[in-house]
Amino acid sequence: MDILWPALGICAIVCVVFYVLAAHWRRVLHQQSWMVRRLAERVRDLEEISDPQFRQRLDESSPMPLEQVLTFSFRLSERFWRGTLGLSDGDWEFVRTSGTFVGSVKLERWRSHTVATIVEALPSSHAAEWQKRSLDFYPGDGGDKALVLWELRLGLPGGAGERPSSLELVLGREAIELRAHLHDPAACEANGSGSRGEDAVTFFSVSLDTAQLAAFRSHDPAEEGDGDGSGSGKNGNSGRNGWSMAADSWRAFYAANNEGAGFEWQLCVRDLTRKADWERWKILDPVELGRM
Numbered sequence: 587m588d589i590l591w592p593a594l595g596i597c598a599i600v601c602v603v604f605y606v607l608a609a610h611w612r613r614v615l616h617q618q619s620w621m622v623r624r625l626a627e628r629v630r631d632l633e634e635i636s637d638p639q640f641r642q643r644l645d646e647s648s649p650m651p652l653e654q655v656l657t658f659s660f661r662l663s664e665r666f667w668r669g670t671l672g673l674s675d676g677d678w679e680f681v682r683t684s685g686t687f688v689g690s691v692k693l694e695r696w697r698s699h700t701v702a703t704i705v706e707a708l709p710s711s712h713a714a715e716w717q718k719r720s721l722d723f724y725p726g727d728g729g730d731k732a733l734v735l736w737e738l739r740l741g742l743p744g745g746a747g748e749r750p751s752s753l754e755l756v757l758g759r760e761a762i763e764l765r766a767h768l769h770d771p772a773a774c775e776a777n778g779s780g781s782r783g784e785d786a787v788t789f790f791s792v793s794l795d796t797a798q799l800a801a802f803r804s805h806d807p808a809e810e811g812d813g814d815g816s817g818s819g820k821n822g823n824s825g826r827n828g829w830s831m832a833a834d835s836w837r838a839f840y841a842a843n844n845e846g847a848g849f850e851w852q853l854c855v856r857d858l859t860r861k862a863d864w865e866r867w868k869i870l871d872p873v874e875l876g877r878m
Contacts, residue, residue, distance in 0.1 A: 654695040655856040656794065658762055660688070660755075666848030670789075671753075671766065677741040684709050685738045688755060689716065691762070693794075699724045702757060704735055725759040733757045740766075754786075763791045764849070789849060790842070796855055799840045806839035806854060836860040 667673050673681065686706045694701040700723040708715050723733045733756065740751040751768045765786040793799055836857045843850040 652694060652696055653859050655858065656693040657854040658691045658693065660764065660849060660851040663848040670847050671740065673740060680741055681738065688736050691735060702735055706736065723757055731759065760795055761791050761793050764789045789847060790851060792851055792853055796838060802840040802842050804839055804841040
């Protein structure tokens with residue numbers, strides 16, 4: 587009996603030790619099994635991401651990135667109203683007192699659509715206050731779809747059912763145009779101030795493709811001496827029209843002036859798709875190096 591009790595005690599201790607070790611290894615194996623399952627799930631997720639159909643669905647469901655921000659403005663002188671359009675004294679007074687005039691148009695070009703924000707002055711009869719309107723434009727696949735951003739009647743109707751002459755600012759897929767619907771469009775064609783389409787006279791068409799605007803590249807007066815390489819500044823390298831030779835900048839300014847017809851326009855482009863590259867490499871810009 588003296589040997590039995592110590593032997594039972596040793597057996598009990600051994601059993602407890604084995605139980606503790608078994609529980610420990612069970613937890614370790616369970617944890618490793620969980621990690622293996624998680625790793626397998628991650629591998630499966632990565633395989634799904636590389637699947638073209640999955641990536642297409644992901645692109646369709648994700649928010650569309652903002653690609654460009656363009657600010658457009660134009661000015662029409664009295665020569666345009668009285669000479670190019672040939673408005674009578676009564677029509678000119680009607681336009682000044684009853685018409686709205688565009689201050690600026692901001693175009694936010696997303697991958698799927700364009701958001702146009704128009705800032706315009708109300709008629710002088712309404713204390714000439716400014717108002718802001720926003721329009722969404724989905725051009726789709728067709729190239730002939732257009733959105734009227736602004737319309738101005740040039741007089742009262744001349745008779746029953748007769749549409750009065752009007753002036754329109756129209757946004758297309760790749761251009762913004764100033765058009766007029768006139769009773770006598772031949773008058774504008776005669777003095778070379780516009781080109782006639784099927785039912786309208788187009789005074790200017792400003793492409794939204796910067797590659798086609800190279801001839802109109804100019805210096806943005808709002809960026810004088812801003813020091814980022816996109817403006818000419820005082821010491822920067824400037825081109826024929828005073829604009830910076832850093833043509834790869836993500837910011838650009840374009841302008842044109844037709845004194846004969848009496849109008850001018852300006853377009854400021856902020857290409858956000860190129861901003862990341864510009865921020866990364868602008869230290870190598872020759873304008874910046876010239877200032878060091």
